[in-house]
Amino acid sequence: MMLQHREDPMASYTGDRTIDGISVLVDGKPLSPHYDQLRLTEHGFEWSYEGPEPAQLAFALLYDHLHDATAAKALYESFMRRVVANFDNEWELSSADLDEAVAALRSGQTA
Template sequence: MEFARFNLAKTSFVIEGTYQPGDYDHDIDEQCRLFVDGQELSLADSLSIRNHSPCGFNWGYGGSGPAQSALAICLHIFQNSHVAEALYQQFKRAFVAGWEPQKRPFTVTIDVADFLIDNRITLQQALIRETEEDEWKSWELVEEAHNVLIPPVEFRSPSVVRPLQPKPTSQYQIGDVVQTTAAFLDSPAGSRAVVYECYEGGGISIITEAGDDLGGFSIEDQDSYLQFLYHADGFTYSFRSVSYLYADWRRGVFMNVFR
């Protein structure tokens, strides 16, 4: 498999944040704006990938507003949605959470070279996912064209080899709905989630009712932080990549799982 390529023209960037207080007497909302090297970032572009903070950007702490800011900045400087999705939470902790008190103007210069080195494994995994997704899209186009020209009889696309092979376990299976007993990322304790992937050895991955991918849980983590609720009969899911996962959530694939 030939991995997707990732190149940066530079590693140093000037980040500027501005704040406009609200004036409710004149129907003016408060607004935080972000600029990278003088170019304003789009909130809508980042919301189309992950909706952490529809009310806008923020910084200076570790919540949803800074998460949205980190995603928007990563989309701009890395120019790769797979890389941005994989790294923005780490980027938030490494940079955004420490930029001035929240809702205060700031200007900083950052260099992401060391950050990328520190997160090189996550970066490589993101590029693998991008390659897998590109291969799936290519084969889907081939299969679609083939079905138009020739009735689908025995045409099969080759399977893509993933680093971990999903395998249902006796403890949890795809379609099990659980409830968290602690807060993870921006999801509070008590969030409902569904198991969308099981791994050999007992690990599982879950996505919440609100669309937050909470990542992998070992058997020990499952015992400590998850409570089984019920199994969604008839629900099946074949995980391909994080991007496909979020797209499927937005399309309502998981909607009927939660009673």
């Protein structure tokens, strides 16, 4: 199964937690929470633990990368537990990192 990608196959996703708050960017622009596809919280993004805000981030990252709500909904909980919950205060993911994570999650789902 081919993965669908953003128009820029080398997208860069970054997150930073500072005294001024949370920042999550894709190629330097704010990442949408994609509430129109799935609303898990009213409180935006978080990471480094398991919960609704990290789950929203997991879904948003997957949906933005895959452009497939069904796939993102199927994978976001595992992606949150295995990836987002383990982010440091500052983190960065590339499209290649997301491809690798999605492939690992999909292979784990069939095992």
